[in-house]
Amino acid sequence: MVRGSEWIESLPNGFEESVGERGCIVKWAPQKKVLAHASVGGFWTHCGWNSTIESICEGVPMLCRPFFGDQHLNTSSICNVWKIGVELQNLERGNIERTIKRLMVDMEGNGIRKRAIDLKEKAAFYLMEEGSTSCSLNMLIKHILSV
Structure with a gap:
């Protein structure tokens, strides 16, 4: 400190x-460097978009505690669509412990961790230089510069 x-x-x-x-x-x-470290097994996050993307790109499952704005929608995508995280519903001691165990220890967490790694690999594919995301972004830049 x-x-x-x-x-x-x-x-x-x-x-x-x-x-x-x-x-x-x-x-x-x-x-991003912290999330990339091999000893990081999960990420307690408010689920802002930057944190969500950084976690996905590093293959780290998330413990989601949204507060406002897009964080709730991001949490829904993380937990219910991509299934790479669990939502922390309240901050009671027993519930925090149970939710962390769901992510880090329970069988449910095994699937979450596997899906997080799978999504990391997909993100890396689409973000590489020839990937669709990079190509689309380059096309947008070309268009903006031509106007």
Whole structure:
């Protein structure tokens, strides 16, 4: 933790001691690099579009806790369409534990992790230089520049 930072000062008294060596709290981290690390087994996210895309591109399943805007629609796609995450319905201690276990330990999580890797591979295919996404984007750029 960075002592003296305003955001650290807002944490409850005793929080640092209760976390101890079990975690590291930082104000900002390079999210894409963190998600790319082999030890990351899941991503607790608000499901903003950038976070969703970064997680998909790294093949990391998501624990979804949306708050507003497009986050609810993204969560629905993640959990019900692509089936690469689970939604955290409320923040009660027992429910948080159950939801994390669904994602990380239970048989359901095995399928979620496999689908996340499959979607990563599909995304990589479409995003490569000759992929349809890159081709469409290049066509759009050409059109804009020609106007």
